[in-house]
Amino acid sequence: MGASRTLVAHCESLDDDLGIRDISDGNEFNWSFRENLSGSTLYWCDMHNDHQHASFKVFWPERNHSWLRYRCNYKECFWIAKDDGIYLRVIPESREDGGARRKQAVEDPTRHKTITHSTAKQGQTLALSTPCLANFHEDKWELRPERWHVHVVNNLGARKTLFAHCQSKNDDIGNRTIAPGAEITWSFKPNFFGTTLYWCYTRTDHEHTAFDVYWEESKHNWLRYRCNYKECFWIAKDDGFYIRIIPEKRDELIHKWEPGW
Numbered sequence: 493m494g495a496s497r498t499l500v501a502h503c504e505s506l507d508d509d510l511g512i513r514d515i516s517d518g519n520e521f522n523w524s525f526r527e528n529l530s531g532s533t534l535y536w537c538d539m540h541n542d543h544q545h546a547s548f549k550v551f552w553p554e555r556n557h558s559w560l561r562y563r564c565n566y567k568e569c570f571w572i573a574k575d576d577g578i579y580l581r582v583i584p585e586s587r588e589d590g591g592a593r594r595k596q597a598v599e600d601p602t603r604h605k606t607i608t609h610s611t612a613k614q615g616q617t618l619a620l621s622t623p624c625l626a627n628f629h630e631d632k633w634e635l636r637p638e639r640w641h642v643h644v645v646n647n648l649g650a651r652k653t654l655f656a657h658c659q660s661k662n663d664d665i666g667n668r669t670i671a672p673g674a675e676i677t678w679s680f681k682p683n684f685f686g687t688t689l690y691w692c693y694t695r696t697d698h699e700h701t702a703f704d705v706y707w708e709e710s711k712h713n714w715l716r717y718r719c720n721y722k723e724c725f726w727i728a729k730d731d732g733f734y735i736r737i738i739p740e741k742r743d744e745l746i747h748k749w750e751p752g753w
Contacts, residue, residue, distance in 0.1 A: 499573050503537040503550065527553060538684060539573065546578050547684055640682065640719075642705050644668075644692060645675040645727040654728050658692040658705065670728075682708060694728065699749035701733055718744070 499515040505525075513521050527533045535551035550571060560569065563582045570581035572588055579588040646654040651672045658665040658676070668676045682688040690706040705726050709715055715724070718737045725736035732748035 497541045499539055499541055501537055501539040503535060505533065505535045505551075508535075531555075536684070537571075541573075546573075548578060639679045640706060641677060641679045641723045642690060643675050643677045643723070643725045644670065644694070644705070645725060646670040646672055647727050647729050648672065648696065649730050652696050654694060654696060656692055656694045658690060660688065660690045663690075686710065692726070694733070695753055696728075696749075699751060700753050701747045701749055703733065703747045 500512060501515055501521075502512045503510045503523075508523075508525065510521075510523055515521065525533070525535075531553045533551060533553060534549065536547065536549045538547045539545070548571075550569075560580075562584065563569065563580055565583035568583065570583075572579040572581060581588045642658075644654075644656050644658065646652075648654060653672065654670040655667070656670055656676060657667045658678070660680075663678075663680065665676070665678055670676055680688070680690075686708045688706065688708055689704060691702065691704045693702040694700065706724060707715065717739065718724070718735050720738035723738070725738070727734045727736060727743055729743075729745075732745055734743035735746050736743050
């Protein structure tokens with residue numbers, strides 16, 4: 493990576509947590525393992541520098557293809573962090589593959605070794621060695637923070653009170669009474685699997701609405717763009733709930749009020 497930036501990587505499987513590692517230019521770390529008998533061994537990594545973040549699988553058994561085995565030359569797989577994203581080295585062709593998400597590869601159960609390496613010219617590198625059995629998702633760096641913030645704002649007229657109950661599957665924010673001009677806010681870190689979802693039920697004395705306030709996006713940036721990739725503002729007004737489009741400094745009506753509770 494450029495400008496001698498340190499890469500922070502956290503790699504693990506369901507049974508083996510390799511811990512958080514700081515990878516500076518010119519250094520590496522590695523680990524080895526055997527595939528389990530059920531053929532379900534999976535390793536993944538979450539990594540970031542000061543401003544960017546990427547999460548991807550580095551080892552995933554595959555039974556019908558040789559996509560990864562070929563690139564790994566049947567013995568060593570390199571994942572390389574560069575300024576524009578994560579690359580996989582195509583060893584037989586002496587080049588690095590970048591851009592889109594890739595598919596999978598497999599080999600018979602054997603000993604595997606994983607190396608994380610960094611050089612000033614090539615960037616930080618994550619690698620598997622010996623006959624490879626893996627699934628690699630090649631990703632662009634995501635410009636997103638470690639934590640997201642959600643705001644629910646009462647901008648109703650006539651000094652009306654807003655009642656809100658927001659939650660996710662694992663995190664209940666509770667019933668809140670939001671005074672005129674006030675807000676509630678909470679922060680969270682999206683889970684590794686990309687399934688984080690928060691929703692809210694809101695009401696006044698005579699109207700209500702329920703809607704999602706945060707969800708993961710895999711193909712679009714509708715929410716991320718409006719939230720400027722870190723902070724979502726949902727604003728209650730007399731005609732409904734708006735989301736603030738932060739880059740454009742304006743509010744967009746998304747959910748109209750429905751009568752009753």
